Amino acid sequence: MLEKQIMVSCRKCGAKTPSTLLKMDLDEKMMVCPNCLKAKKTLAHDKKTDPDIVAAHTPATESSRLGSARIGGPRISSIERRGETPKVINICSACHYKYNFNPETQTPRNCPYCGKSPSAF
Structure with missing residues (x-):
């Protein structure tokens, strides 16, 4: 039996996508298409590998900023x-x-x- 897929527009980019492929973006709090999720993941990956951001979040920096724990x-x-x-x-x-x-x-x-x-x- 052939099922008919319902096409829904992505809330972020507006592209028509089958409703079964939409995923919830927890940061944006809306349903987005797989292409928007891929773009978000690559952006997040690029930000994590930025040397300035990595150096700012090292454990030594955080412990010296907060002081020693009792x-x-x-x-x-x-x-x-x-x-x-x-x-x-x-x-x-x-x-x-x-x-x-x-x-x-x-x-x-x-x-x-x-x-x-x-x-x-």
Whole structure:
């Protein structure tokens, strides 16, 4: 049995394409044809091989930019490293949700996920 394919225009380039070949482009949030996806992949590949971009994203550069990570004890976010208000990662003992807790202002007073107060933990 011969099936009739429905032709749909690509949202990016406007070319007529069978609907079965359209793919979702998550960055553009629309259905695009295979040619547009190929063009996007080659552009992304060219950008990744650019020496300036590769040098900017090396692990040594990122670790020196963020500072050394603390091992053990409460983790301090990068906000404290910049001299702003300190925040500690807290784990709710009722639901095990991880959230940032500011010890200076004692906020948030309850777990943002389950709403339990610290005395109920």
